[in-house]
Amino acid sequence: xxxxxxxxxxxxxxxxxxxxxxxxxxxxxxxxxxxxxxxxxxxxxxxxxxxxxxxxxxxxxxxxxxxxxxxxxxxxxxxxxxxxxxxxxxxxxxxxxxxxxxxxxxxxxxxxxxxxxxxxxxxxxxxxxxxxxxxxxxxxxxxxxxxxxxxxxxxxxxxxxxxxxxxxxxxxxxxxxxxxxxxxxxxxxxxxxxxxxxxxxxxxxxxxxxxxxxxxxxxxxxxxxxxxxxxxxxxxxxxxxxxxxxxxxxxxxxxxxxxxxxxxxxxxxxxxxxxxxxxxxxxxxxxxxxxxxxxxxxxxxxxxxxxxxxxxxxxxxxxxxxxxxxxxxxxxxxxxxxxxxxxxxxxxxxxxxxxxxxxxxxxxxxxxxxxxxxxxxxxxxxxxxxxxxxxxxxxxxxxxxxxxxxxxxxxxxxxxxxxxxxxxxxxxxxxxxxxxxxxxxxxxxxxxxxxxxxxxxxxxxxxx
Amino acid sequence: xxxxxxxxxxxxxxxxxxxxxxxxxxxxxxxxxxxxxxxxxxxxxxxxxxxxxxxxxxxxxxxxxxxxxxxxxxxxxxxxxxxxxxxxxxxxxxxxxxxxxxxxxxxxxxxxxxxxxxxxxxxxxxxxxxxxxxxxxxxxxxxxxxxxxxxxxxxxxxxxxxxxxxxxxxxxxxxxxxxxxxxxxxxxxxxxxxxxxxxxxxxxxxxxxxxxxxxxxxxxxxxxxxxxxxxxxxxxxxxxxxxxxxxxxxxxxxxxxxxxxxxxxxxxxxxxxxxxxxxxxxxxxxxxxxxxxxxxxxxxxxxxxxxxxxxxxxxxxxxxxxxxxxxxxxxxxxxxxxxxxxxxxxxxxxxxxxxxxxxxxxxxxxxxxxxxxxxxxxxxxxxxxxxxxxxxxxxx
Numbered sequence: 001x002x003x004x005x006x007x008x009x010x011x012x013x014x015x016x017x018x019x020x021x022x023x024x025x026x027x028x029x030x031x032x033x034x035x036x037x038x039x040x041x042x043x044x045x046x047x048x049x050x051x052x053x054x055x056x057x058x059x060x061x062x063x064x065x066x067x068x069x070x071x072x073x074x075x076x077x078x079x080x081x082x083x084x085x086x087x088x089x090x091x092x093x094x095x096x097x098x099x100x101x102x103x104x105x106x107x108x109x110x111x112x113x114x115x116x117x118x119x120x121x122x123x124x125x126x127x128x129x130x131x132x133x134x135x136x137x138x139x140x141x142x143x144x145x146x147x148x149x150x151x152x153x154x155x156x157x158x159x160x161x162x163x164x165x166x167x168x169x170x171x172x173x174x175x176x177x178x179x180x181x182x183x184x185x186x187x188x189x190x191x192x193x194x195x196x197x198x199x200x201x202x203x204x205x206x207x208x209x210x211x212x213x214x215x216x217x218x219x220x221x222x223x224x225x226x227x228x229x230x231x232x233x234x235x236x237x238x239x240x241x242x243x244x245x246x247x248x249x250x251x252x253x254x255x256x257x258x259x260x261x262x263x264x265x266x267x268x269x270x271x272x273x274x275x276x277x278x279x280x281x282x283x284x285x286x287x288x289x290x291x292x293x294x295x296x297x298x299x300x301x302x303x304x305x306x307x308x309x310x311x312x313x314x315x316x317x318x319x320x321x322x323x324x325x326x327x328x329x330x331x332x333x334x335x336x337x338x339x340x341x342x343x344x345x346x347x348x349x350x351x352x353x354x355x356x357x358x359x360x361x362x363x364x365x366x367x368x369x370x371x372x373x374x375x376x377x378x379x380x381x382x383x384x385x386x387x388x389x390x391x392x393x394x395x396x397x398x399x400x401x402x403x404x405x406x407x408x409x410x411x412x413x414x415x416x417x418x419x420x421x422x423x424x425x426x427x428x429x430x431x432x433x434x435x436x437x438x439x440x441x442x443x444x445x446x447x448x449x450x451x452x453x454x455x456x457x458x459x460x461x462x463x464x
Numbered sequence: 465x466x467x468x469x470x471x472x473x474x475x476x477x478x479x480x481x482x483x484x485x486x487x488x489x490x491x492x493x494x495x496x497x498x499x500x501x502x503x504x505x506x507x508x509x510x511x512x513x514x515x516x517x518x519x520x521x522x523x524x525x526x527x528x529x530x531x532x533x534x535x536x537x538x539x540x541x542x543x544x545x546x547x548x549x550x551x552x553x554x555x556x557x558x559x560x561x562x563x564x565x566x567x568x569x570x571x572x573x574x575x576x577x578x579x580x581x582x583x584x585x586x587x588x589x590x591x592x593x594x595x596x597x598x599x600x601x602x603x604x605x606x607x608x609x610x611x612x613x614x615x616x617x618x619x620x621x622x623x624x625x626x627x628x629x630x631x632x633x634x635x636x637x638x639x640x641x642x643x644x645x646x647x648x649x650x651x652x653x654x655x656x657x658x659x660x661x662x663x664x665x666x667x668x669x670x671x672x673x674x675x676x677x678x679x680x681x682x683x684x685x686x687x688x689x690x691x692x693x694x695x696x697x698x699x700x701x702x703x704x705x706x707x708x709x710x711x712x713x714x715x716x717x718x719x720x721x722x723x724x725x726x727x728x729x730x731x732x733x734x735x736x737x738x739x740x741x742x743x744x745x746x747x748x749x750x751x752x753x754x755x756x757x758x759x760x761x762x763x764x765x766x767x768x769x770x771x772x773x774x775x776x777x778x779x780x781x782x783x784x785x786x787x788x789x790x791x792x793x794x795x796x797x798x799x800x801x802x803x804x805x806x807x808x809x810x811x812x813x814x815x816x817x818x819x820x821x822x823x824x825x826x827x828x829x830x831x832x833x834x835x836x837x838x839x840x841x842x843x844x845x846x847x848x849x850x851x852x853x854x855x856x857x858x859x860x
Contacts, residue, residue, distance in 0.1 A: 087729065134718065176723045179774030201773025205722045208578070208779070218579045218594075224811070227578075344660065375638055377620025384717045385506070387581050390621075394598065397660055398622045399667035400634035406651065406668075410643035437654050445650070453647050459658035 001431040004028040007337055009429075010464040012299060013116035015345075015353025016429040020116075032331050035115040036324045037155060043113075045105035052148055052169055055098075056245035058140035062094055095139045096367070102143030103380050104366035111355035111362050118154065121327060123348070124298055126150045128291075129165040129214060130388035131174040133381045138174045142381040145170035158291065158321030159282035162214060166206070166278060167247045169239045175206035175386065178238040180231060182255035199253075207231035209386045215281040217290030222262060229259040233266060233274045288316035294391070295326070300336045301343065302392040308335040340433060341463035344393040347376035349464065350405060354456055357429045360416040376404040402462075409456035417449030426455045434460060497791065498703045498757040499832040500746065501602055501713045503623060504739070505584060506720030508763035510783035510815065512732055513553070514569055514797075518546035521804035529726055529771045543567060547797045552736040555744040559788055566792050566857060568785040568824060569799035572765060572817035578779035580720065583764035587821070588625035590845045601825065603628030605844045606711060610834025615711040616671070616702045618695035626713040633667035633709070635675055635702070637694060642672065674705050692716050696742035700749025703757070711833070716742075719763060723774040743788060755790030758832050758858055762786075762821055768813050769804060780814035785821060791831065791859045798854070823854045831858035 001021050008028035009016040016024075024031040066087065113119050126146040133142040149168040153161045165171055172178050180203035207230040212218045236254030240246050249271040258267040264280065266273050281287060292313035296304035308330075315329030330336065345353065351373060355361050373379055377396075383389050390396070422442050426434055438458045445451035455461065515531035516522050517540050523530045531550060532539040540548025541557040547567065549557050559565035573587045575594075582594035590601025602625045606615055614631035617623060622634050648669060655665035675698070692714070699712040718735055725732045739761070747754050766783030782802075787794065802808050802816035810816040822845050829835040829844065830853055841849045 088734070176774055176776070179723045179776075181773055199773050200775075203722055203772050203774045203776065204778050212579050212581075218577075218582050224578070371639055375620065375636070375640060377636075385580065385720070393660055394624075394627055395621055397664050398617070398620075398632075398634045399664045399671050400617075400620050400636050402661065402664045403668040403672060404620065404638060404640065406643050406648070407638060407640040410647055411640055435654070435657060437657055441650050441654060446646070450647060450650070453643070454650055454654075457643075457647075457651055458654055459661050462661065 001025050002028075003340070003432055004337060005031075006341075006431055006433045008032055009116070010341065010353070011336070011343065012120060012331065014110050014113070014120060014349065015116075015356045015464070017112070017116075017356040018359070018428055020356075021428055021431055029331055032117045033328060035117045036327050038115070039155075040118075040151065041113065041115065043105075043109050045108040046147060049101060049105055049143070049147065052141045052144040053245050055140040055144055056169055056239065057242060058095075058098065059137055060242055062091070066090070091136065091139075095133075096370075098140055099133065099143070099370060099381065100366040103370050106143070106146070106380065107352060107355060107366065107369060108362070110352040116356070120299075120349075121154055122146065122150055124295070125154065125161065127383065127388040127391075128294065129161075129171065130383045130386055131168075131170040132383050132385075133379075134384070135174055138170050141170040141173070146381075154323050154327075156323060157282070158287075158316070158323060158326070159279050161323065162210075162278055162282045163275065165214070166210065167237070169245070169247050171206070172237060172239050172247060175209055176203045177206040177234055179203050180206070180235050181253040182232070182235050185253055202228070202231050202235065204228060204231040206237075207234055210278070210281070213386055213388075215290070216284060216286040217293075220284070220286035220290060226261050230261050230274075230277060233259045233261070233277055236271070237274060283317075283320050285313075285317055288313045288321070291326070292316055295330050296333070296335075298391050299330055299343075300333070301339065302394070305333075305335040308333040341460065343464050344396050345462055345464050346389060346391075346396060347373055347378040347401070347405070348380060350376075350462060351408075353429070353461070353464075354409070354412070357425055358412075358416070358420055358452070358456075360419050361412055363416075364412070372404070372408045376408070377401050405462065406457045410453045413449045413451075413453035413456065417447070417452040420448065420452050422448060422451030422455045425452070426458070426460075430460050496753075496756055497710065497832040498750070498753060498789075499602075499711050499828060500699060500703070500757065500759040500789075501625060501711075502739075502742075502759060502761040503584075503588075503625065503713070503715050504719045504735075504761065504763040505580070505715060505717040506763075507580060507583075507765050507767055507779055508719045508783050509721055509725065509732065509767040509777050510569065510571075510763075511766070511769060512725070513550050513736065514543075514567055514784040515540045515548050515550070516546055516569070516801065516804065517548050518544075519801070519804050521808075525769050525804050527771050528775060529777070543797050546801065547799070550736055552733055553740045555740045556786070556788070559743070559747075560795055563795035564788060564790055564792055566787045566794040567797045567799075568787065568819060569797060570782045570802050570815055570818040571762070571785045571821050571824070572782040572819075573821050575765065576781065578765070580764060580779070585624060587762070587764050588623060590822075590825075592845070592847065596846075599628030600625035601844050602626050602711065602713060603630045603632060605829045605833055605835050605839075606630035606632075608833075608835045608839040608843060613711070614709045615713065616699070616709040617713045617715075618699050618702075619715050621715075623713055623715050626711075631663070631667065633671040635671050635698060637698070674702070674708060692738045692742045693745050696746040697749045700746050700751075700753075704750060704753050714742075721767070721776050722772065722778060723776040725776045747788075757789040758791050758828050759788040760785070760824065760828055761788070762824070766815050769809060769815055770813070781810045782815040782817035785824060787824065787828070787857060793857055793859065798857070820851045822848055822851045824857075826851065826853035827855070827857050831860065 002025050005025040005028045008024045131145050133139045145168050149164040153164050179199040181199040208227045211222050232255040236250045240248050258265050261277050292309045296308045311333045312329045316326045319325040441454050442451045517533040534540050534542035542548050574592045575583045575586045586594045588600045589596045607630045615626050617626050617634040620636050626632050655662050702708050721732050762785045763783050767777035767780040772778050800818035802818050826840045
């Protein structure tokens with residue numbers, strides 16, 4: 001066990017599973033790089049989950065059944081006067097089992113995957129292209145987004161990932177592009193009556209967030225005119241109906257004619273126009289810098305060292321956004337290995353690392369994991385905005401968030417602590433980075449349960 | 465109809481009859497005054513929350529999103545001859561009637577672009593620039609207050625506005641059991657060795673002591689019903705603890721209403737109901753302390769005046785804001801109304817800002833925390849001398 005192995009498994013991985021720290025010690029960098037280019041392991045957890053084509057039917061179905069019920073129970077006038085009672089609770093109850101299946105798969109994989117660095121990158125990119133189950137129309141497909149748009153695309157180029165993310169129904173729905181149409185277009189009335197969504201013009205939400213968040217970055221040199229032109233180019237990028245769900249391009253909704261974005265005119269007809277803009281954005285120097293900054297902030301330090309950002313940005317730009325090359329550059333940046341444990345784990349990382357370190361903890365029900373993560377401030381698949389979850393200690397190091405981690409550690413240890421050797425666990429996860437004080441406190445614990453609670457709730461275990 | 469000229473006269477009249485906040489402070493005892501900051505994240509549609517039904521261009525510009533005038537079905541709750549409140553804000557309307565709610569309109573921070581995240585960061589850090597510093601103006605103000613004290617954030621994180629070197633804790637209800645005191649005692653020396661986590665750890669111990677027995681109770685999905693109302697109620701409990709914090713911050717997200725915002729089940733309706741009930745819950749939970757309290761409710765920017773193509777609104781500029789509490793001289797709308805005519809709009813699409821939101825913040829900090837004018841214009845809001853505190857809005 002050496003310090004570089006501690007960094008490899010904790011900073012870049014998901015925390016050490018038993019034996020992993022020793023395995024990574026022979027060649028920590030090699031251990032990480034070997035995870036980058038291989039095919040995705042055949043995870044049995046994913047097989048049980050439905051595709052977004054089917055899942056997309058869930059919310060409209062639920063909505064129609066609710067409306068039918070409301071119509072039976074109340075006349076239209078009284079519906080306007082008072083809010084439907086308990087509708088949010090019923091929404092939660094209906095979709096909670098679906099969320100539990102997604103969380104079960106995600107954390108089942110995280111707890112046992114032999115390629116934890118790859119998994120962390122999947123989490124990074126799905127947070128970069130954040131969609132959120134907070135929006136009711138997205139609730140059933142937020143998990144599918146990660147499985148379908150992110151997971152299969154990390155061995156390719158950033159442009160492939162960008163196109164896959166932008167075309168995924170979860171993104172279209174989350175950022176309202178199914179409601180953005182050319183001027184003069186009147187969408188046919190959707191089933192469900194006069195209150196159903198009907199698009200009559202431009203909605204710039206998706207175009208703005210692609211420029212600001214997914215590609216160039218907020219200071220990447222675009223203006224309101226670029227947002228509007230790009231939004232026009234993306235009109236027609238929509239999703240199907242109840243039967244034929246999924247992404248589709250509809251020419252009749254699309255604004256015809258050339259659009260100028262960042263000074264370049266795009267004269268293509270149809271979907272090719274938006275695709276062409278996305279491809280150019282994907283290799284823009286501002287995008288290379290924006291992505292490099294975010295990667296280095298996530299994996300290396302809250303204040304990204306400029307030399308590391310330069311290194312990764314150059315790899316991005318020179319390779320045309322080849323993701324394995326970019327990810328390799330990240331591992332090879334010397335700054336990534338210079339500090340001991342500077343980053344605070346986010347709650348999902350904290351929980352994944354506990355599940356990896358303590359095999360009996362994996363028996364926990366996914367419903368309980370969701371509730372605990374919600375308490376810690378990071379309900380899975382539910383970031384607060386298109387910006388995704390924050391990525392600095394300032395956002396996570398606070399009294400309530402830390403308290404909830406201690407509560408969860410303590411409750412878990414009460415349940416399973418008799419089956420775990422706490423000192424061995426601490427040694428096998430942080431080894432040489434374990435402080436004397438923590439080692440001593442675990443040794444002196446009054447019970448194995450308390451020892452496990454101390455190990456999981458220790459300051460070291462919050463860091464990576 | 466309030467014309468621009470009338471509104472200016474109203475403000476001028478106030479200035480003539482009321483003392484400057486900074487002078488009033490000399491005799492005040494700001495220590496027991498409370499300040500609550502509520503941040504509506506995502507961009508509140510100010511013209512839905514506070515419809516300018518009396519503006520001759522309002523109905524035409526807002527189209528299907530126009531709230532009907534007072535007295536009509538689903539009409540606005542009347543404030544004055546020009547403005548109303550959204551019909552889902554009845555509790556706040558009562559406060560207005562009681563003189564405990566002031567409504568501000570055409571308000572904006574100095575930010576003039578349309579990124580949520582830069583806009584929020586700028587509004588919170590107080591420097592007038594996105595990412596201008598890693599601390600928030602409310603935290604800096606705590607350090608400049610006449611009486612030293614800390615702040616509390618209600619939620620599982622601390623918003624930037626309250627981050628910084630002054631002591632801040634955070635709290636939200638929990639469905640999990642509290643750890644045994646012995647475990648906490650054993651963890652304490654470990655955290656004392658961690659410079660990043662020692663403060664959160666020690667604050668957590670203190671806060672949990674204050675809030676013992678205030679768990680969510682029952683647990684499960686049922687508690688998702690109205691998180692903002694629960695947190696608003698908790699804020700009142702903190703602010704009334706002897707030796708507890710006197711400043712609280714609440715984050716309330718989900719105001720980015722790009723599509724179908726007006727529906728009965730739409731996001732705006734859901735949020736406004738919670739805001740309204742949350743303000744009532746906060747007032748009830750503060751009890752007698754309400755009379756010494758100022759609550760500021762603001763957003764990072766407003767939304768487009770006209771609906772977009774999806775019966776929603778896109779990112780705009782000026783919005784409405786609220787000041788509530790027993791220490792507010794309310795019952796009035798404060799607005800230099802820019803109008804909604806063709807040439808009145810900012811960049812042809814947004815409500816034009818006529819009031820810098822920092823004027824509101826400065827006045828509240830002076831009145832409630834006793835922060836001096838020099839600190840306000842150099843430390844709390846650096847280089848903001850030209851932004852005068854609103855006068856006469858708070859009891860001196």
